[in-house]
Amino acid sequence: MMKNRQSMLSLLATLTLMSVSSLKVWGDTEVFRNELSDSAGWSLVADDIDDTKAVFGFDYSDLGIPEAPNSREGDTGTSGLQVFVNLVDGKANALAAIPTGMSFSGKYVYQFDMWINAPGPFPEGGSGSTQTGGGSIGFVNDTTNPLSGAGFNVTGEGGTGTDYRFYAHDELQAFATHIDPDTNVNDLYDEKMVYFDEASCLVPGECGGGNADGNTYLESAFPGLQAPEKQQTDYPLVQIGTTKDGAAAFQWMTVKFTVDTDAGTAFVQMTSDTSGNTVDIGTFTLNNTYVDRDTIDTKLVTTMEGNISLLYRDPFDSLVLFDDIPVTFGLFDNVMVTQIEDVVELPGDYNKNGTVDAADYTTWKDNFGQSAQSANSLASVPEPASMLVATIGILLIGALRHRMYLRSGSKCVFYGERLASRGCGQMISLSEYARSATRVNCIDLALCDARVAPDAPSVQL
Incomplete structure (x- = not known):
C-alpha cells in the first residue's frame, strides 16, 4: 500500500510540473x-x-x-x-x-x-x-x-x-x-x-x-x-x-x-x-x-x-x-x-510568492478570462485543461500526504499550532480549501482538531 501511494505521488508530481506553464x-x-x-x-x-x-x-x-x-x-x-x-x-x-x-x-x-x-x-x-x-x-x-x-x-x-x-x-x-x-x-x-x-x-x-x-x-x-x-x-x-x-x-x-x-x-x-x-x-x-x-x-x-x-x-x-x-x-x-x-519564475506560482500551492488555483481562477494587458492581472494565464490537471495534481498530492500523516500521527497540527476549528472527518469543498486562511500549502492543511486519536480515519478533501 505504501509503495503504491509513493508511486502515485511521484506520478502526480511529474504530471503537475509538466502541465503548468512557466510565467514570464x-x-x-x-x-x-x-x-x-x-x-x-x-x-x-x-x-x-x-x-x-x-x-x-x-x-x-x-x-x-x-x-x-x-x-x-x-x-x-x-x-x-x-x-x-x-x-x-x-x-x-x-x-x-x-x-x-x-x-x-x-x-x-x-x-x-x-x-x-x-x-x-x-x-x-x-x-x-x-x-x-x-x-x-x-x-x-x-x-x-x-x-x-x-x-x-x-x-x-x-x-x-x-x-x-x-x-x-x-x-x-x-x-x-x-x-x-x-x-x-x-x-x-x-x-x-x-x-x-x-x-x-x-x-x-x-x-x-x-x-x-x-x-x-x-x-x-x-x-x-x-x-x-x-x-x-x-x-x-x-x-x-x-x-x-x-x-x-x-x-x-x-x-x-x-x-x-x-x-x-x-x-x-x-x-x-x-x-x-x-x-x-x-x-x-x-x-x-x-x-x-x-x-x-x-x-x-x-x-x-x-x-x-x-x-x-x-x-x-x-x-x-x-x-x-x-x-x-x-x-x-x-x-x-x-x-x-x-x-522565468517557478512554474505554477501564479501569485508569485515562491510556492506552488492551492492559493495559485485561487489566483488563476480569479484572473482566468481577463485581459493579460491589465497592470493588475497575470502576465499569462494557462489553458483551463493544463491548469485543471495541475490543480488536481497539487491537491491530490496534498490529500495523500495528509492521509498518511493522520493515520500515523498522534494529533493533527499545523506548523506546531493546534487547530480546533473543525471536527474530525468533516468534509471540505475545493473552493473552501482554496480560500482557507489557515493554509500555507496543500500538504500541511489540518482539518481536524488536536484531540484526534492515532487510529482516526483519514480526512477526505
Whole structure:
C-alpha cells in the first residue's frame, strides 16, 4: 500500500510540473548609479570646452535648491553636478557629461534628476535666459559631438517656439506618436501633442504650438513657478516673477528614457517633483531620425546602443552675467540605469510568492478570462485543461500526504499550532480549501482538531 501511494505521488508530481506553464515577468537590475559627488569616472565633451564649467559635488542648497527626489540614504546631501555654458564668447555651446567608457544595450531604463535655473525677470526671462537641459542614449564614446545619440532637451523659462526638443546627434527631430500599451490608443492625441514648429515637421503643415506656454498638456502638468526664496532675496531685481505655465525651470524634473535597442525605440517621460505630474514627451524610433526630412532618404541614428549623457546647452549666441548673478545653469543628480530582463519564475506560482500551492488555483481562477494587458492581472494565464490537471495534481498530492500523516500521527497540527476549528472527518469543498486562511500549502492543511486519536480515519478533501 505504501509503495503504491509513493508511486502515485511521484506520478502526480511529474504530471503537475509538466502541465503548468512557466510565467514570464519583468525583472530589473540596477547596473549603474552615480550621485555626481565627484568627477571620478566621468568625461566631458563640449563644442568649446574652454567656454564651459562643470562643478561636480556642488552643494546646491547654497542657492536654496531642495534635495533631488531620487536621492537615497547615505548619499551626499544636496550634492550634484552644476554646469555652465557660453561663459564669455557669446556663441552657441553645449556640454555633455558621460560615464567614461560605458555602453548599454537591450531593454533598460535610463533616468536622472535635473534642475534648470534661469535668470529673470519672469515670465519672459532675462537676457540670455534660454538654455536647455536634458540627456541622450546611444552616445558614441569617441565622438567630439556633445549632442551625440538620441537626445531630449528642454528649455528652462519656456521662451522659444520649440521648448521641448528631440535631437538625433545635432539634428532637430520630430516625435513619433506614443501608443499606450494598456489601452492601445494614442496617449499624445492632438490637443496634448508636444509639437515642433513648422520648420521641424516631418509633414509640413501638420505641426504647430510647440512652445511650452502654447500647449495645454504641458501647461496643466507644469504650472509656473518662482525662483527659490533664497535667490529672490539675494538677487531681488532679477529673480522676480513667475515662469510661464508649461516651463521646466525651478523644479526637479526626473527625465526617464525607456529603451529597447533591439526594437530601436526610446520612450521619453519627464516627471515634476513639484507638481507630481508626468508628461509623456514622445518616442524615438529608428524610423524618425533622418538627416533630410524632405527626402527622408538617410538615417542619422542607426543604433540606440551606446553610452548615456547628461547635456546642457545654450543654442543661441548670447551672454548672461555669471560673476555677479550666477543663476543661469543646469544641475544634475542621481543618474541611474536599470537593465530590464525576462525572468522565468517557478512554474505554477501564479501569485508569485515562491510556492506552488492551492492559493495559485485561487489566483488563476480569479484572473482566468481577463485581459493579460491589465497592470493588475497575470502576465499569462494557462489553458483551463493544463491548469485543471495541475490543480488536481497539487491537491491530490496534498490529500495523500495528509492521509498518511493522520493515520500515523498522534494529533493533527499545523506548523506546531493546534487547530480546533473543525471536527474530525468533516468534509471540505475545493473552493473552501482554496480560500482557507489557515493554509500555507496543500500538504500541511489540518482539518481536524488536536484531540484526534492515532487510529482516526483519514480526512477526505
